[in-house]
Amino acid sequence: MQLPETQVAVLEAASAEDPRTVESLADEIGEKPETVTRAAFELEDEGLVEVLETTDEHVSLTDEARTYLDDGLPEVRLYRAAVEAGADDAPVQMGQVIGASGLEGGAVDIALSNFARKGYGEIASGEITASPAAGPDDDPEAAALAALDAGESADGSVLDQLERRELIERSESTVRSVQLTDEGVTALMEGVEAAQEVGQLTSEMLTSGAWRDAEFSEYNVAADAETIDGGKDHPLRAMAERVKDVLVGMGFEEMEGPHADAEFWINDCLFMPQDHPARTHWDQFALEVPPMRDLPDDVRERVETAHREGVGADGEGYHSPWGEEMARQIDLRGHTTSLSARHLAGVAKGDLEPPQRFFSIEKAYRNDEIDSTHLLEFFQIEGWVMAEDLSVRDLMGTFTEFYEQFGITDLRFKPTYNPYTEPSFELFGEHPVTGEVVEIGNSGIFRPEMLEPLDVDCDVMAWGLALERLMMLVTGAEDIRDVHGTLVDLEYLREEEVRY
Numbered sequence: 001m002q003l004p005e006t007q008v009a010v011l012e013a014a015s016a017e018d019p020r021t022v023e024s025l026a027d028e029i030g031e032k033p034e035t036v037t038r039a040a041f042e043l044e045d046e047g048l049v050e051v052l053e054t055t056d057e058h059v060s061l062t063d064e065a066r067t068y069l070d071d072g073l074p075e076v077r078l079y080r081a082a083v084e085a086g087a088d089d090a091p092v093q094m095g096q097v098i099g100a101s102g103l104e105g106g107a108v109d110i111a112l113s114n115f116a117r118k119g120y121g122e123i124a125s126g127e128i129t130a131s132p133a134a135g136p137d138d139d140p141e142a143a144a145l146a147a148l149d150a151g152e153s154a155d156g157s158v159l160d161q162l163e164r165r166e167l168i169e170r171s172e173s174t175v176r177s178v179q180l181t182d183e184g185v186t187a188l189m190e191g192v193e194a195a196q197e198v199g200q201l202t203s204e205m206l207t208s209g210a211w212r213d214a215e216f217s218e219y220n221v222a223a224d225a226e227t228i229d230g231g232k233d234h235p236l237r238a239m240a241e242r243v244k245d246v247l248v249g250m251g252f253e254e255m256e257g258p259h260a261d262a263e264f265w266i267n268d269c270l271f272m273p274q275d276h277p278a279r280t281h282w283d284q285f286a287l288e289v290p291p292m293r294d295l296p297d298d299v300r301e302r303v304e305t306a307h308r309e310g311v312g313a314d315g316e317g318y319h320s321p322w323g324e325e326m327a328r329q330i331d332l333r334g335h336t337t338s339l340s341a342r343h344l345a346g347v348a349k350g351d352l353e354p355p356q357r358f359f360s361i362e363k364a365y366r367n368d369e370i371d372s373t374h375l376l377e378f379f380q381i382e383g384w385v386m387a388e389d390l391s392v393r394d395l396m397g398t399f400t401e402f403y404e405q406f407g408i409t410d411l412r413f414k415p416t417y418n419p420y421t422e423p424s425f426e427l428f429g430e431h432p433v434t435g436e437v438v439e440i441g442n443s444g445i446f447r448p449e450m451l452e453p454l455d456v457d458c459d460v461m462a463w464g465l466a467l468e469r470l471m472m473l474v475t476g477a478e479d480i481r482d483v484h485g486t487l488v489d490l491e492y493l494r495e496e497e498v499r500y
């Protein structure tokens with residue numbers, strides 16, 4: 001029988017009694033493990049060997065665990081310091097024990113929570129009591145860490161606990177072994193010889209014509225191959241593109257504009273009084289840069305008058321103080337409605353005649369508390385329609401049509417308040433996994449107090465929708481941080497389906 005060279009080598013090195021790992025075969029015949037794996041699968045296809053797979057669990061200690069190997073677990077240190085201070089007799093001031101233990105920073109919290117969990121004693125009203133019966137010398141977690149460090153194994157439930165404490169990392173790998181089949185043994189007895197098979201066509205073979213006589217090895221499309229992670233769009237970017245397609249399909253044109261902009265465009269044009277709470281720097285990020293130089297004089301004057309005197313015959317409004325300095329201050333935009341203001345004021349695309357439809361899918365920045373539904377930066381799907389005689393029905397109809405494209409058909413609306421819209425509505429959708437009703441956007445019909453100073457004399461309905469929330473409803477993700485930001489699992493990004 002003739003076989004390619006590596007297959008012959010693998011076959012000869014393999015045994016019928018003891019499965020041999022790919023690594024040891026590779027060592028023996030001086031080939032790379034990948035090459036041996038490939039040859040092994042080819043031999044398996046021919047029935048000459050069997051490839052056996054087992055999973056090998058590997059446990060490694062984290063850096064944190066290594067410091068505990070030297071210093072002891074924080075809770076054990078705390079217990080020892082407590083006993084030393086007499087806390088096994090009577091309660092002792094916590095500060096005193098912590099000081100004596102030498103624990104600092106985050107280690108103190110770690111010590112306290114595990115001290116309580118392990119029943120080493122009690123902590124109440126700033127005092128610590130150590131239970132004399134606790135035996136930190138036999139702490140199973142400490143023992144397991146020492147055993148693992150010495151290359152020994154440890155009990156499964158202790159391992160689970162150590163993993164929860166992030167003191168160990170567990171990984172699995174597939175170990176492949178090769179064993180000769182009866183057919184393989186027979187083939188070896190009858191004699192196998194190496195055939196000169198060519199694995200790869202080279203340019204030399206093409207120029208010399210050697211390819212004509214060469215015997216090429218066959219492809220094995222079923223063989224395991226190295227995973228190659230190619231570049232692709234981030235799932236959130238892919239979602240943004242999908243939204244863009246839908247909106248363009250609905251007749252919308254895209255807006256562009258600065259991420260860092262004058263408060264004038266972010267807030268003042270939206271009839272947000274300068275003492276409005278959302279304008280404090282707790283909410284939006286102010287930049288230490290020179291103020292905006294160019295503001296169109298006529299718009300600035302009309303906006304100022306609207307703030308100071310109100311709009312309309314009876315001058316309704318906030319009659320709030322207004323200063324140009326604040327209007328020229330540059331912030332990271334807290335919403336992309338600044339782009340709508342620039343477009344409506346005619347500074348982006350010149351004067352616009354109705355009907356018009358515009359959108360943007362761009363980042364907004366807010367000093368929010370980060371949690372499962374909030375990030376400091378997020379993408380807003382901003383949009384507006386300018387036309388004669390718009391009503392709330394038009395607004396709801398537009399949303400219904402838009403969200404339908406993403407399979408969301410159970411929209412709910414709730415009246416809300418924005419300084420720049422009247423009426424205003426928040427939009428909600430149901431989370432497909434948790435069933436929770438999630439806010440997905442905010443909308444309304446721009447007030448005359450906003451539109452008149454911008455010199456717009458027809459109706460404009462507008463909205464800001466959250467791209468990440470839409471993504472959560474579409475994918476079922478329960479935490480925004482699983483989808484976007486620095487905590488996203490790389491495996492998710494690698495494996496997420498590519499959509500065209």
Ligand SMILES: N[C@@H](Cc1ccccc1)C(=O)O
Binds near residue numbers: 336337418464465
């Ligand atoms: N700017 C609003 C969204 C919005 C835009 C336009 C009209 C009404 C609401 C927000 O960030 O929540």
